Amino acid sequence: MSDIHKLYCNSFGITFQWKRCATKDFKKIQLVFRDTGLYLTTNELIEFSENIEKALDYPLLCKDCKENSSCKSLLLETPGRQISFVMNYIELKEVQDLIKGTIFQLGLDKILESN
16 A cells, blocks of 8 residues: 555445556546556546436336436446446446545645645
């Protein structure tokens, strides 16, 4: 853990930046959840957050179903156009928290660095 700067974590995943990496990738954010890792710029992270909002706008498929919140019926597009995730509502809310918390922390870090 000494090679990373942890930005945010929750029960679903973690985001961090590598302390030692190529100069051109120094500001990218590593997002890890499930068995997946995505390496994103801040702009891609914001785009991913917007994609989550769009996915949450879609109604759940089976409103009367008792398994509705755990049914993997939501498609989440990523900034990498060739990658999408199938999630349930609970997972989507967890990844939303993970990304929003990361964006908040990045903004806070930027404010602290400027002072």
